[in-house]
Amino acid sequence: MALLVVRNLRTVFDTSEGPAVAVDSVNFTIDRGETLGIVGESGCGKSVTALSIMRLVQTPPGRIAGGTIEFEGRDVLELSEPDMRALRGNDIAMIFQEPMTSLNPVLTVGYQIAEAVQLHRGVGNNEAWDAAVEMLRLVEIPEPGERAGNFPHQLSGGMRQRVMIAIALSCDPKLLIADEPTTALDVTIEAQILDLLGSLRDRLGMAIMLITHDLGVVAQQAERVAVMYAGRIVEEGKVADVFGDPIHPYTKGLLGSLPRIGGPRRLATIPGIVPRLTELPSGCNFRTRCTELIDDCSGIEPELEDYGSGREAACIVARRTRTRGGA
Numbered sequence: 001m002a003l004l005v006v007r008n009l010r011t012v013f014d015t016s017e018g019p020a021v022a023v024d025s026v027n028f029t030i031d032r033g034e035t036l037g038i039v040g041e042s043g044c045g046k047s048v049t050a051l052s053i054m055r056l057v058q059t060p061p062g063r064i065a066g067g068t069i070e071f072e073g074r075d076v077l078e079l080s081e082p083d084m085r086a087l088r089g090n091d092i093a094m095i096f097q098e099p100m101t102s103l104n105p106v107l108t109v110g111y112q113i114a115e116a117v118q119l120h121r122g123v124g125n126n127e128a129w130d131a132a133v134e135m136l137r138l139v140e141i142p143e144p145g146e147r148a149g150n151f152p153h154q155l156s157g158g159m160r161q162r163v164m165i166a167i168a169l170s171c172d173p174k175l176l177i178a179d180e181p182t183t184a185l186d187v188t189i190e191a192q193i194l195d196l197l198g199s200l201r202d203r204l205g206m207a208i209m210l211i212t213h214d215l216g217v218v219a220q221q222a223e224r225v226a227v228m229y230a231g232r233i234v235e236e237g238k239v240a241d242v243f244g245d246p247i248h249p250y251t252k253g254l255l256g257s258l259p260r261i262g263g264p265r266r267l268a269t270i271p272g273i274v275p276r277l278t279e280l281p282s283g284c285n286f287r288t289r290c291t292e293l294i295d296d297c298s299g300i301e302p303e304l305e306d307y308g309s310g311r312e313a314a315c316i317v318a319r320r321t322r323t324r325g326g327a
Contacts, residue, residue, distance in 0.1 A: 001073065002029040003207050004053070004175060009067035011045075011052045013277075014060060020277035022048040024231040026067070027304070030175065035201065035208040037218035037239065039254070040228035043274055046211045047097075049228075050177045053209075054094055055084050071175070089120045093168035095161075097180040102164060103152040109163045110136070110148025113170055120171040135166040139196060158189035165196065172204065179211045194221055215254060219243060224310070227251050230275060230285040233304065237311035247313035247322070249292045284316070292317045 011023035023045045030036045038046050051057045053069055055076060069076045071092065076084060088094075096102045104112060113132035117123060123131070129148070136144035139162040152160055161181060168176055178197065182190040198221055201208055210222055218225050218239060225242050227235040227250065235248040246252045253270035272289035275281060281288050287297040294317055302314040307322065 003032045003034075003072065004030040004209075005068075005070040006049075006053070007068045007070070009049065009052060009069065010065045011048050011057060011062060012065045013062045015278060017276075017278040021231050021280075022062075022277060023052060026228075026231075026233055028226050028233065028236065030207050030209055032174070032207055033201070033205050034224070035198075035210055035222040037210045037212065037222035037225040038228060039212060039215060039218055039225060041213065041274055043277075044228040045231040046228055047179050050094065050179050050209065050211055053177065054088060054092065055079075086120075089116060089173065090171050091173055092175045092177065093171070093173035094177040095164050095168050095179065095181050097183050103160060105152055108149050108151055109155065109160075110150075113148075113163070113167050116167050116170045131170065132166075135170050136163070138169070138200070139163075139166045141166075156189075158192065161189075161193055162196070165193075165200070169200065169204070169206075173206060175207045175209065176201075177209045177211070180213070181210075182212075182214075182217065190217075197221065215243070215258060227254070230280060231277065232285060232314065233312075234286065234315070235311075235313040236304070237307075238309070241309065241311055247307060247311065247318045248286075248315045249290045249317070250286050251313075253289075253291075284314075 006026060006028050009023050009026040010021065013020045013022055026049060028036065038049065040046055048057065052064055057064060064077060071087070076087065079087065103109065110129060110132045113135050114128035117128040117131045133144050133148050136147055141147050141159055141162050155163065181197070182193050194217060197208065210218065212218060222239050224237065225239045226233045227248065229250050235242060235246065235251045242251060243255060246255055256268040257270065270289055275285065275288060283298040283300055284302050287293055290297065296316055300316050302316050304312040304314045305319050306312055
């Protein structure tokens with residue numbers, strides 16, 4: 001049985017211009033010990049999907065309008081708030097994009113880790129502090145006993161992100177949701193954090209849902225990838241398959257915009273801009289930017305089609321030009 005099963009998830013924000021569907025009929029699974037990458041441009045629904053799983057969508061204006069989110073066979077949308085609070089941290093944990101806005105600036109990092117340990121494990125102060133120091137050691141912060149007494153502003157960006165990882169892992173979660181965990185870091189520190197997440201996954205046996213706009217990060221860390229555009233998953237499959245032979249025009253555009261050694265000096269770009277969620281085009285959401293557009297794209301809303309070996313894509317052009325069951 002899959003660890004996490006998301007079916008037909010729909011999350012809506014009520015705005016003055018009408019309802020904005022940030023997550024629209026999203027389906028995916030994550031197995032135990034697996035890393036699933038979710039990629040797409042800013043505003044495509046990646047982070048809202050994560051917040052929906054954690055039931056942290058601010059209401060109002062947001063609301064989960066449909067679907068199910070099953071974790072170990074239980075629909076988290078049916079849980080009471082106390083049960084959901086127990087699930088967060090214990091079984092599902094999340095790392096947010098910017099640690100300086102997530103960490104309390106007036107509390108030491110050791111206290112903040114210990115607080116999470118006490119909240120979920122119910123241990124005493126001394127035991128929680130010892131656990132906090134051990135977590136700092138686990139995420140490879142030097143001199144963890146001394147660093148536990150530091151405030152967030154006394155640490156580098158990479159160390160603060162390691163503290164966030166330590167807090168998230170303090171109760172041995174089965175699923176870690178990492179939302180752009182390296183966005184504010186330089187390339188060297190980014191590589192260290194990604195290597196750390198990979199080694200911790202292997203050591204602790206947890207699954208990771210890795211949200212990013214960086215395709216290189218997904219290629220390095222994930223087994224499978226889901227590509228999102230305007231609230232919908234448009235392609236999904238094994239990373240090697242999707243990146244090696246993309247089906248959806250949007251996936252092709254994302255990969256074509258990456259710099260390559262020996263490639264053209266001028267990078268390819270995806271024309272146009274992401275449509276407003278309150279003014280989505282009819283038919284395919286991507287059609288106003290698509291280079292493979294046909295007349296039917298304006299009248300048919302494409303569904304994910306099975307292309308074999310775990311590959312799915314939502315494109316009527318691909319459906320008509322490729323043989324079902326193979327690329």
